[in-house]
Amino acid sequence: MARSGRLSPGGDQRESGRQQILDVIRAAESIARIDIAKATGVSPATVTAITAELLAAGLIEEIAPEVAPGARRGRPRVALRIRGGAHRIAGLKVSHHVISTVITDFVGQELASHEMPLVQGTMPVPELCAQIRRALELTCTQGGFSIEDLSGVGIGMAGMIDAERGFIYWSSSLEERNVAFSAAITAELPCPVFLDNDANLVAKAEHLFGEGRTCDNFIVITIEHGVGMGIVIDRQIYRGTRGCGAEFGHTKVHLEGALCQCGQRGCLEAYVGDYALLREANISSGSDRHRTIASLFQSAENGDAMAKSILDRARRMFAMGLANVVNIFDPSKIILAGARLSFDYLYSDKLIEEMRQWVVQVDAPLPEVIVHDWGDLMWAKGAAAYALEEVTARTVRELANAAA
């Protein structure tokens, strides 16, 4: 039972230092050596040594100091930043009707993006692999480079996924269950592949680039067709032992409740997810009037009592679910990510107020609840963020091996 992070036997012992400094540079976007020293507690001498290595490896670069930094005495600080050109990274989100892809540089800047429609949502493994490869190629072409130029690919899918093993217990995109999907797709692509549940990837994106940058413990909740959750504890995605935790959407909120798409009853998702609301609206009105949430929401705005009551219950159930998350995790932040949150039944003062009622009362401020709308590419960017982090870790590890 070797444990990581304590004594590091054999070879190069600087790996953690390199990783730490790279993290700080990435978080700061640009930062001088002296500030890295202050931020990390590492001595300036060591910062110089490590940054010199990273520079030599091409992972970071110096920024030419501005001409007039404004009456500051002494040797001017030279800012460092991640070198965008060091790697190209792709992120893909596989959903039912489309594969969206984004390609970023090593900084995380978008270089190209693309949406590829899917004719059928559920398919066999080889077919999905082929589609993923095609989506990647199309996006690369659009950006003017080749798939060979990628250093890593992140893939996000809805379903139960053990990220560590690259194993898919179940996904709505696959006909088969229990597939070692990483192995399959890796064989198709010329670079490492990193696979995870889509909600975890959004959490990763929030951590690296979004509202979670300044925050060590937070929770991301995504609402779309289904309800997802990503948990960040101590700067790390929490995945559970089988890799299938954080199933917030399938948390039970009612003993003999509404039927969920997962086949069980009483799941939160069956009260809050798109399909659940539309189903109830259409059944109740005995018609197929509502095809989108926007339409249902509009009806409620126009004073339709039934629509109102449906959205009302969704909000109360959601508030209850959120309160349970706070009661269990006590996170410092809850980030509601995605476009759906712009409908105010899901985010409003009323929601927060109801949540407060259900959270165990202490005389300390509630966790902050934030809405963050990333736009359409949110999921793909999340996948890219994950790949970015993993490629960084690998590169640092290779550096260590090279040094030893």
Next chain:
Amino acid sequence: MARSGRLSPGGDQRESGRQQILDVIRAAESIARIDIAKATGVSPATVTAITAELLAAGLIEEIAPEVAPGARRGRPRVALRIRGGAHRIAGLKVSHHVISTVITDFVGQELASHEMPLVQGTMPVPELCAQIRRALELTCTQGGFSIEDLSGVGIGMAGMIDAERGFIYWSSSLEERNVAFSAAITAELPCPVFLDNDANLVAKAEHLFGEGRTCDNFIVITIEHGVGMGIVIDRQIYRGTRGCGAEFGHTKVHLEGALCQCGQRGCLEAYVGDYALLREANISSGSDRHRTIASLFQSAENGDAMAKSILDRARRMFAMGLANVVNIFDPSKIILAGARLSFDYLYSDKLIEEMRQWVVQVDAPLPEVIVHDWGDLMWAKGAAAYALEEVTARTVRELANAAA
């Protein structure tokens, strides 16, 4: 934002190694140097160096090798173990009617225990401090030593407690809210005090001495008057940002549900806790027939339909709560701790079966559910386990400072 665990600037850099090796020795109870090396990945040379230090400091000791260890060639291994005499540790559990105390040696072996009745359950801070001191003195006297001999005291209380700050948001034992209780009690005692929520402490005890020894991620659930939870992630108690997470008992399981002692509605505790069951039984039967859970349980056994239905619902609610914990945490083990679990409405194949129904289905084995009955001293032992761990950490830190 200095981060711990990576580069360790200044002074002695061996602290983590010492702690790691001490942890391994404690977990193994007794172990030879060569096996420490294997278990940790640290080289035998370094193990020799560090264990020599720990021996010199009196924290560990060698065990004289057995005479005939059974046909094993080569130099016989010399086992090391924690030296019980190194420290004396006390653990207290403050509950409504009694303060139970246990004193252990540095190994965790019980040296003395005592129960001191409390006339009134809720009292002002100075009064509780005085009672705690008295309980400690009585227990020390019983063990034949003095309160001055203690190296640390752990205290567990029901309520919302921020362990890190030693701050009590609310506890049923205290008249005041928002008390810096650690500071108050530390002033009364000649040694460091470590305060935490009682369920967390049981988790700590399971981790150090119980079912959690071989397990990095598990959850402990305690049921008594109320329902508590302790979460261990990566060998560490998870406490949340305000220190008041893991409120499993106040997780909401019903939108407009039963009234809980916390004043809210729909808490799991209001369906599963002792007081909730008795309340319902007595209201329903219009009498005061049932004064204990045992009596209610007996009625159900004898075929009383009402009693049966009450316990039935409790079990179903509990199963649903457990399923939610699995859906969110995906732990490798769930430990149900405490005597109450011997009533089979709370633990039975039926419960597990119901839980399985509510857990999101994947083709991977469910987390193990284990019942562990510690007897009366469970809570106090948990408090002692916490103090033991903290005293160990402090001692190691002092060793580091001494070396530097």
Next chain:
DNA sequence: ATGATTTAATTTGAAACTCAAAAAAAATAT
């Protein structure tokens, strides 16, 4: 018995790492 063999623990010496202090670099202030 006695030497060969095996396994555990310790010692030794080299390599790596971090840091404090000193030095160098590069600007502004006077």
Next chain:
DNA sequence: ATATTTTTTTTGAGTTTCAAATTAAATCAT
């Protein structure tokens, strides 16, 4: 120009860890 200030780099000392060699303490084989 020279002094001052601030950042970065260099230098050298002190730790720490490890691989390899050595020592220790047992059993096995003859």
